[in-house]
Amino acid sequence: xxxxxxxxxxxxxxxxxxxxxxxxxxxxxxxxxxxxxxxxxxxxxxxxxxxxxxxxxxxxxxxxxxxxxxxxxxxxxxxxxxxxxxxxxxxxxxxxxxxxxxxxxxxxxxxxxxxxxxxxxxxxxxxxxxxxxxxxxxxxxxxxxxxxxxxxxxxxxxxxxxxxxxxxxxxxxxxxxxxxxxxxxxxxxxxxxxxxxxxxxxxxxxxxxxxxxxxxxxxxxxxxxxxxxxxxxxxxxxxxxxxxxxxxxxxxxxxxx
Numbered sequence: 001x002x003x004x005x006x007x008x009x010x011x012x013x014x015x016x017x018x019x020x021x022x023x024x025x026x027x028x029x030x031x032x033x034x035x036x037x038x039x040x041x042x043x044x045x046x047x048x049x050x051x052x053x054x055x056x057x058x059x060x061x062x063x064x065x066x067x068x069x070x071x072x073x074x075x076x077x078x079x080x081x082x083x084x085x086x087x088x089x090x091x092x093x094x095x096x097x098x099x100x101x102x103x104x105x106x107x108x109x110x111x112x113x114x115x116x117x118x119x120x121x122x123x124x125x126x127x128x129x130x131x132x133x134x135x136x137x138x139x140x141x142x143x144x145x146x147x148x149x150x151x152x153x154x155x156x157x158x159x160x161x162x163x164x165x166x167x168x169x170x171x172x173x174x175x176x177x178x179x180x181x182x183x184x185x186x187x188x189x190x191x192x193x194x195x196x197x198x199x200x201x202x203x204x205x206x207x208x209x210x211x212x213x214x215x216x217x218x219x220x221x222x223x224x225x226x227x228x229x230x231x232x233x234x235x236x237x238x239x240x241x242x243x244x245x246x247x248x249x250x251x252x253x254x255x256x257x
Contacts, residue, residue, distance in 0.1 A: 027056035032139035049180030065191030075152035084219040093175020093211035110148035111158040178207030
């Protein structure tokens with residue numbers, strides 16, 4: 001192979017690698033406080049320490065592929081939900097979005113996965129899906145109505161935000177910040193090498209902690225009551241003697257009157 005061929009091959013490899021590398025939005029500036037607060041009156045679960053702050057230029061996407069952003073919620077272990085968790089809607093952060101015509105569709109998928117199963121798509125069971133139209137903008141929280149039920153004792157809940165940005169000619173970067181989380185954030189984009197849900201920290205983006213809040217209700221009222229315990233016989237006798245004593249005192253008091 002001559003020098004030109006070698007240089008040409010190296011150039012192709014270099015360009016291919018660049019084209020398939022995760023990139024940021026290029027945005028900069030101070031953190032943005034969206035003013036978002038987790039609303040009351042429902043069971044809301046999140047792994048984000050700070051759900052109100054979006055950091056510009058903090059999230060990444062694959063410029064040559066569509067992107068999936070995911071979280072896996074350990075319902076019983078992390079949130080003490082042992083009954084059915086019925087999802088009613090979902091909030092997530094948007095760092096930036098720009099679509100042809102001023103909007104783009106984002107798909108929200110809810111999955112169940114057995115507690116002990118590896119986090120791969122083959123182990124996910126779809127339990128709910130919804131599509132929301134996202135208007136162009138930056139640094140905001142988006143709500144979408146989506147329903148699905150997962151049993152907290154046997155399964156974890158997985159939520160996926162799927163962006164068809166590459167296919168649609170749009171750009172989308174999910175909202176995140178580096179302010180703390182109780183479990184990993186995951187990203188999937190096959191062209192950029194993440195063929196399965198991949199911890200963002202493991203590919204060099206530890207500060208990309210995705211903002212997600214799942215809202216719903218728990219069948220049966222949530223955490224079960226502690227099982228009733230039988231009183232020992234000695235305690236029953238003590239209660240009986242106490243009751244008889246109170247009756248005796250009451251009769252003497254009444255007789256004196």
